[in-house]
Amino acid sequence: MQQTERPIILVTNDDGITAPGIRSLVEAVRDLGDVVVVAPDAPQSGMGHAITIGHPLRLKKVAIFEGIESWQCSGTPVDCVKLARDKILHRRPDICVSGINHGANHAINILYSGTMSAAMEAAMEGVPSAGFSLLDFALDADFSVAKTVAKQVATKLLEKKLPPNTLLNVNIPKLPKELFKGIKICRQANAHWEEEFDQRTDPHGKDYYWMVGAFVNDDPADDTDVAALEQGYASIVPVQYDLTNYSLKDRLEKEWRSN
Amino acid sequence: MQQTERPIILVTNDDGITAPGIRSLVEAVRDLGDVVVVAPDAPQSGMGHAITIGHPLRLKKVAIFEGIESWQCSGTPVDCVKLARDKILHRRPDICVSGINHGANHAINILYSGTMSAAMEAAMEGVPSAGFSLLDFALDADFSVAKTVAKQVATKLLEKKLPPNTLLNVNIPKLPKELFKGIKICRQANAHWEEEFDQRTDPHGKDYYWMVGAFVNDDPADDTDVAALEQGYASIVPVQYDLTNYSLKDRLEKEWRSN
Numbered sequence: 001m002q003q004t005e006r007p008i009i010l011v012t013n014d015d016g017i018t019a020p021g022i023r024s025l026v027e028a029v030r031d032l033g034d035v036v037v038v039a040p041d042a043p044q045s046g047m048g049h050a051i052t053i054g055h056p057l058r059l060k061k062v063a064i065f066e067g068i069e070s071w072q073c074s075g076t077p078v079d080c081v082k083l084a085r086d087k088i089l090h091r092r093p094d095i096c097v098s099g100i101n102h103g104a105n106h107a108i109n110i111l112y113s114g115t116m117s118a119a120m121e122a123a124m125e126g127v128p129s130a131g132f133s134l135l136d137f138a139l140d141a142d143f144s145v146a147k148t149v150a151k152q153v154a155t156k157l158l159e160k161k162l163p164p165n166t167l168l169n170v171n172i173p174k175l176p177k178e179l180f181k182g183i184k185i186c187r188q189a190n191a192h193w194e195e196e197f198d199q200r201t202d203p204h205g206k207d208y209y210w211m212v213g214a215f216v217n218d219d220p221a222d223d224t225d226v227a228a229l230e231q232g233y234a235s236i237v238p239v240q241y242d243l244t245n246y247s248l249k250d251r252l253e254k255e256w257r258s259n
Numbered sequence: 260m261q262q263t264e265r266p267i268i269l270v271t272n273d274d275g276i277t278a279p280g281i282r283s284l285v286e287a288v289r290d291l292g293d294v295v296v297v298a299p300d301a302p303q304s305g306m307g308h309a310i311t312i313g314h315p316l317r318l319k320k321v322a323i324f325e326g327i328e329s330w331q332c333s334g335t336p337v338d339c340v341k342l343a344r345d346k347i348l349h350r351r352p353d354i355c356v357s358g359i360n361h362g363a364n365h366a367i368n369i370l371y372s373g374t375m376s377a378a379m380e381a382a383m384e385g386v387p388s389a390g391f392s393l394l395d396f397a398l399d400a401d402f403s404v405a406k407t408v409a410k411q412v413a414t415k416l417l418e419k420k421l422p423p424n425t426l427l428n429v430n431i432p433k434l435p436k437e438l439f440k441g442i443k444i445c446r447q448a449n450a451h452w453e454e455e456f457d458q459r460t461d462p463h464g465k466d467y468y469w470m471v472g473a474f475v476n477d478d479p480a481d482d483t484d485v486a487a488l489e490q491g492y493a494s495i496v497p498v499q500y501d502l503t504n505y506s507l508k509d510r511l512e513k514e515w516r517s518n
Contacts (some may be wrong), residue, residue: 208315
């Protein structure tokens with residue numbers, strides 16, 4: 001019996017399995033291999049690299065993408081990737097693609113993003129992976145440019161792989177096809193959130209807080225993901241999860257020894 | 260009226276405000292400045308850099324550390340740091356220390372750790388910060404070595420600050436004072452989790468899964484945090500949150516252009 005040659009493509013996201021973005025991603029990559037979807041059963045935006053430790057997880061097979069094996073999971077995006085490998089695929093997928101996120105995950109937003117953490121988890125398990133985000137929160141956002149980019153990047157992942165311990169953070173501007181300029185390899189912009197909390201009082205007289213705030217780009221350079229997106233490009237940041245700052249390591253080795 | 264010269268030290272963690280580890284950290288740093296504690300009201304281990312978007316947050320002033328202003332928060336460790344700055348301190352603290360975590364956050368575990376994400380969030384807000392973890396899960400763990408290290412590192416943070424966009428990941432071995440060898444500046448070990456899920460069936464016949472698994476160090480080198488801890492040192496990894504892989508960026512810029 002001959003083994004199939006088609007690669008296994010794991011698709012996940014953080015907006016939940018019913019989000020339009022993951023449907024677009026499935027459509028973008030379904031011709032490239034055997035797609036298996038394992039995604040959260042509810043929105044998990046902002047979950048970062050959270051995993052579920054204190055309570056058990058549920059998996060449920062669902063039929064929402066025609067001809068595609070799909071599972072919804074009660075956990076976080078990272079849980080989805082771990083469960084997919086151990087309980088559904090019983091092997092490493094050939095690549096993992098995550099998204100397409102509704103909203104940007106450029107600059108430091110990668111750290112808060114469940115979409116990107118799912119891709120990072122796959123990379124940590126040795127799977128070439130990428131996360132995709134469209135700079136449009138609308139439920140009826142136009143994913144056509146994003147789909148083209150996702151297919152292009154997934155094809156590259158399958159062809160060329162990536163070095164170990166790396167992944168790609170892909171953001172796509174909110175632009176019609178005719179204004180889209182193509183892809184650009186970038187670095188992560190330095191930025192921060194001007195944090196604020198909207199303070200309210202509940203009917204019982206107790207205060208509560210909603211997180212609000214504004215994204216502030218602190219990085220005027222031209223080679224960042226934020227700059228590329230502003231110029232009409234899709235940004236691709238090659239990402240690593242070795243967080244060591246080697247120059248600071250060298251400095252502290254000298255400074256702290258002398259004390 | 261003269262302003263106080265004492266620095267403001269924000270203390271947080273991910274095991275929750277009643278954990279022995281945060282009490283040890285408060286004791287370790289209380290002589291160095293005016294300590295304010297803002298920590299989760301319940302365990303938040305494994306929450307990574309998660310933030311709370313979909314529901315509101317609660318803050319409650321509590322009196323559990325004598326003479327120390329303390330607040331418990333319904334959110335994640337990152338939420339605690341954001342709320343502390345915007346709603347409690349109304350300014351940047353001078354430093355932020357997080358922990359002392361019950362259990363290791365060495366190697367790739369930094370990515371799953373709420374303790375380290377709290378410290379990283381502080382760094383993202385321009386606050387010199389460090390996370391501390393003791394390699395002992397026991398509720399009655401001996402924090403005496405960890406406290407000494409925490410005080411030493413917090414003192415350095417106050418004196419020398421750190422470059423922008425950096426923080427420290429400090430892990431302390433489970434050793435009595437007489438066997439402890441001191442601190443060592445390290446890089447993050449490359450490692451992975453051999454993931455497994457313990458599959459069970461509930462009384463209604465439906466499956467559920469508990470995340471289990473084993474930490475595997477893939478990095479035989481001598482300069483990693485894992486190696487230092489095995490040798491009896493406390494490991495200090497200087498950490499950055501610019502995740503760009505610059506060498507891969509250069510490579511992709513060449514390779515992807517030619518296609």
